[in-house]
Amino acid sequence: GDSVTQMEGPVTLSEEAFLTINCTYTATGYPSLFWYVQYPGEGLQLLLKATKADDKGSNKGFEATYRKETTSFHLEKGSVQVSDSAVYFCALGPNQAGTALIFGKGTTLSVSS
Amino acid sequence: DGGITQSPKYLFRKEGQNVTLSCEQNLNHDAMYWYRQDPGQGLRLIYYSQIVNDFQKGDIAEGYSVSREKKESFPLTVTSAQKNPTAFYLCASSLRQGGTEAFFGQGTRLTVV
Numbered sequence: 020g021d022s023v024t025q026m027e028g029p030v031t032l033s034e035e036a037f038l039t040i041n042c043t044y045t046a047t048g049y050p051s052l053f054w055y056v057q058y059p060g061e062g063l064q065l066l067l068k069a070t071k072a073d074d075k076g077s078n079k080g081f082e083a084t085y086r087k088e089t090t091s092f093h094l095e096k097g098s099v100q101v102s103d104s105a106v107y108f109c110a111l112g113p114n115q116a117g118t119a120l121i122f123g124k125g126t127t128l129s130v131s132s
Numbered sequence: 133d134g135g136i137t138q139s140p141k142y143l144f145r146k147e148g149q150n151v152t153l154s155c156e157q158n159l160n161h162d163a164m165y166w167y168r169q170d171p172g173q174g175l176r177l178i179y180y181s182q183i184v185n186d187f188q189k190g191d192i193a194e195g196y197s198v199s200r201e202k203k204e205s206f207p208l209t210v211t212s213a214q215k216n217p218t219a220f221y222l223c224a225s226s227l228r229q230g231g232t233e234a235f236f237g238q239g240t241r242l243t244v245v
Contacts, residue, residue: 061238061239119234120234
């Protein structure tokens, strides 16, 4: 079945460092792809999305490109801030009725000043 | 403001008692979902619903029950048959099922003692 695999954390960075969180997927057809962020004790917030191959989603300095040839959707940010410390989830949305988003296990990011 | 409201934020129950978690949305979304979150395991789907009076089991439905009598409401009951009910529960909704993004509530942390 469809699945999402993302790199295990925690990821620990200094402020202004470059961030990459890897995400790969297995799916039939052409799913939509998402990155969500979760701050401590809260629900998930949509960070960015891409709905077809070669689309680039971007928001708040974060970017991810839908790569069908490598079945990947890696999250990147050029310069992280302490406020980016959170858990990041990659998710897959099969484009068919009767389904729900499928999430990776999450990657914890900790940024220190 | 439109959104999803989960209540309560924290819930304590004694072992053997059933407990119902509330989820209400005013986004006019057709689809609603319940996920369970445990440390290191990401989000696991419990139940989901496409329309009123219809719902489907997710990956870990055993020990849980739901109803969808109104479009805006999707309560989850954690029954005494659920072996390990202590967890963080997240409700979400989306315009439709499939590849559209989901919007999440703030979550309910259930502790069974």
